[in-house]
Amino acid sequence: MNHHHPSPDTTAIFPDNNNPTSLATKCWLDDASILDIDQFVKTLSAIKSKGVRPDLIGSIITHYASKWIPELSPESGQSPIPNHSHQSPPQSATATWLKTRFFLETIVTVLPPENDAVPCTFLLRLLKKANMLGVDSSYREEVEKRVAWRLDQAALKEVMIPCFSHVRGTTLLDVEMMIRLVKRYVEMDVEHGLRSGVGMFKVAKLVDAYLAEAAVDCELGLPEFMELAGAVPAQARATDDGLYRAIDTYLKTHVNVTKQERKMLCKLIDSQKLSMEASLHAAQNDRLPVRSVIQVLFSEQTKLHSHIDWSRSFSVTKSPNPGLDPHERCHSSRELAMVQQMEIKKLKENVSRLERQCHMMQSQIEKLSEKKRGFFSWRKFAMSTTLREISVDGTGFDSSSIGKQTPMKGKKGRSKKWRQSMS
Template sequence: MDYFVKTLAGIKAKGVRPDLIGSIIAHYASKWLPDLSADHHPATDRGLTIFAESPESVTTLWMKKRFFVETLVAILPPEKDSVPCVFLLRLLRIANMVGVEPTYRAELEKRISWQLDQASLEELMIPSFSHTCGTLLDVELIIRLVGMFVNLDEVAKSGAALIKVAKLVDSYLAEASVDSNLNFSEFVALAGALPSHARATDDGLYRAIDTYLKAHPGVSKQERKVLFRLIDSRKLSHEASLHAAQNERLPVRAVIEVLFCEQTKLNRQMDWSGSFSGTRSPYLGFEAPTRCLSKREMCGQQIEVRKLREDVHRLQSQCYAMQMQMERLSEKKKGFFRWKFENVMPSSILKSNNLSVVDKIDKSNEGEGEVGCGIQTPEDLKTKLVRGKKKNPRWRKSIS
């Protein structure tokens, strides 16, 4: 180890990039301590470590491991992302197991918090090596890591990193909730460590709370209310809302709130679909605050928009076909009854510019001896037409 530290100091003096220095340290550590290797299998280890075949006592071996880990932490490059987060989490697991000094442990936790969005759920499942802790997992460690990550400045953490950490915390809570010894205060502290805008959807948090209630049937009614206050009902998906509405482990007030939010979403969707026809929704101004939609919700909305457009095009084509059919029928009727109106309203009357159409009809009715208002009804016109045809001698001659 002393020669490695001196060699690494000479490499740093040459101006080698920090990420290359970190890869050298990770490769050296995985060779001498197989627990830090990604493909580590305890059954296949054959003396690759300096601690495996030593004839010394177990206490001496653990002290050597502690010195090895503390030396590795001391020579890590100070730059961010110089060492993978997976390697740091494995190093922290061994550091907690062998009991390194608190200063080295704090340094490791600080470096992990910088890159917590790069961690995986498997590496976060660090067991608790403390005799005072009743849980199998070190939940207090994860609470500290998430707290330090949230307290980072906005430049060090991005919105995407915050969303990744939120998903990671929800998955960790779902796994840790199975432990019946998990304290209620620890669960609430870890679930509420992240801000509300970190979760695009609360389905993962709801699953973790439901798992906790299954494993802890003795939770009081007041504690159930506290747990459900951690969830935003507006961020639950349709499947999660249906499950929550039928969940007997939730308080009645929580179920009512979920149903109300689902009804509000349904009204909003109906209002949104009705906006294509120009209608105004009565719920305008009372909708829930907008939020960032997930990819699943965006795909669902795009499918609904596509279906609505297809329906609109289909209705337009049907209306156009009906309109063409009505025009053809009107043309047929006009051609069939054209002979009835040729003797009633000649074209010479319609082409005159001095009198109106009504006055011209009145003038044509003068001297007929008809009693009326001057405008003949269709029945009168029909009777007049029939009488005129009866007085035509050529019509009688043709009949005879």
Template sequence: MTNQPSLDSANFPIDRPTSMAAKCWLDDACIVDIDHFVKTLSGLKTKGVRPDLIGSIITHYACKWIPELTNDSPSPLTTNNQSPQQSATALYLKKRFFIETIVSVLPPENDAVPCSFLLRVLKTANMVDVDSNYREELEKRVAWRLDEATLKEVMIPCFRHVRSTLLDVELMVRLVKRFVEMELEGLRSGAGMFKVAKLVDAYLAEVAVDSELALPEFMELAGAVPVQARATDDGLYRAIDTYLKMHVKTAKQERKMLCKLIDTQKLSIEASLHAAQNDRLPVRSVLQVLFSEQAKLHSHIDWSRSFSNSKSPLLGVDTHDWCHSSRDIMTLHQMEIKRLKEHVTRLERQCQVMQMQIGKLSEKKKRFFSWKKLTISTNLRTTTTQVGEERGEEHGYDSSSVGKQTPLKGKQRSKHTKTWRQSSS
């Protein structure tokens, strides 16, 4: 082991700001050996250093020696520390050991390390294939603070060759389910569930572009968030529409299953208008959107009427302002109703045009079959006439009067002709 500078944990600046204390301490110490770093860190813990300060020290130390853990460019110390004589396998194993050591020395407090740093560590841990116990510990810590994550941070690639998707969707499903379990058990409280729901919808919209994403995986991640966690379903509708746009071979029954995830009552006016004109959605889903939008408009109109007929329950509020706001609401509702009526009229016109086209096609079909029948009957008559002429010539009859069977011999023909005329008269 190389000689390390002496570190006195008793003289460590406990009350200094977190980031500055960690940076100054590490820059002065220049710890190179990770075993010495772990021993020094355990000494700091025994001295009662705050967990957030210890977490800041670990974060700064890890980002200094692993470039993947920071968004900045690699530092000169990092570049010089990695010897070019080391093979790729040696660097791979060294990085795995470093990640496992960092996870093992994390403070037990879940709020000691930022979520962004934990996600970068988890991404690197999946890349170097660390032990499952360390990966599970990282996932628990990330799930605890998942409401603080951003979309860019959770877009972790899939490093396993057995998976064909670009992003690790299974990892995201596990993180969301762990977070929901913590919320249901009462371990967490607050508006974190709504943030996670928005994060999941945005993630679904991004991963829906992948043509290799299977429908069960998409639906599992979309259903991992409780229904009540979504204040609006616009994000979920956008993700489903993107999935249907990229997966054109999705069956009709699968489209219905996807659209059942959407609560049409939670769609905004813009999303409802888009869904009403979306030919990728099943007809039943479009009708549900129209009906729900109509029901919402009727409820708003009834509420506005009841409010305008009743007196204001609030004292000290100007009635003129309330009337003015109610008139504005009525105007907006009337504009929305007019827009929906125009859309319904447009749909009726399209239906009429389709019916006219179907009628024209049926008439053409009738004409075709009647012409074909007439052609067949004409050909049959021509064939019968030709056959009769041939038989008449064989038996000695005149070909011009096959049906009359008139003999060709002179006297007999006139006699028989006369008798036939008398009998017919």
């Protein structure tokens, strides 16, 4: 039996139509008279018509939705709105699922058009619940757009949404959804140009942390990993330590990755952006290709040289010689530039030399592997040759070669007697 409840007086709730107190809002929403979602929508429309700010409308929606579905609330112990109509029979699981799904779809439709009216944490919990219940794709896409707009405010725990697909071979986390969110954030940043560099840095850090968590999944394929890692612009990463950690975790878990795939993964890392600790770890990491390790070592050498040059130039500019005239100072600056050019030339020569050494090492490794494969056949051939050289009488020499022994140096007579005695 449906009971019709009149809409509450919004003027009494919001006297000045613009500054409602949170206490009054919670008392009004906790009223058991608003149990029907249709009644809530009507009441919310009446509140909007009073000119209430969008952020206050968003707080009303989040509080009401958290009362209905505890998973949407940050407090774990919150209970849903109690149903005081004890006369209604208990609903089946299917009826409850359909009712909750309809409730979520309705909540999405009444969200304010302003993107910053609802917190990002609430939107991510709403998206997780919508994926769990199989809400229509149009509603999920709307929530994803809102989340992508504020992705720089998201926490790692909130974006780790499980993949609710039961198809074999699917990942534990919804990596495809994360790829869509990051790509939309980057597109919005390019189109509107309203983002700050700090926001993009936060998203890049979030992506690297997400990749490190998702890399432990054996079902995560290399294309998905590389697509998500490349969705963030390279200049958005202030350091590549997080990306290196994610790639190293992926290589630990996926031991069957080929040599070519390892090279593709390591191309994502900019060795110039690795810290000293990460560079030391990479230099001793046998999971990385040889070329990548050489690049890391060369980058550290370049950093060291640049630091030395900077310190030298700083000392020259900090304490100049007052006895030099402007022409001599100009001459010294030219010499400093020439020295720097010579250093750059030396570094380029070192790079080419290291590359040649890398190719030589790879060829030597291939030769060693071929020798290992042919070791036993070569040994068998050597043993058979030795056995043929051993005589039957056990002397260790071939009888046919006795007369061909080279005599020792000395007089001719002695050599002739040595031959006669042997005959």
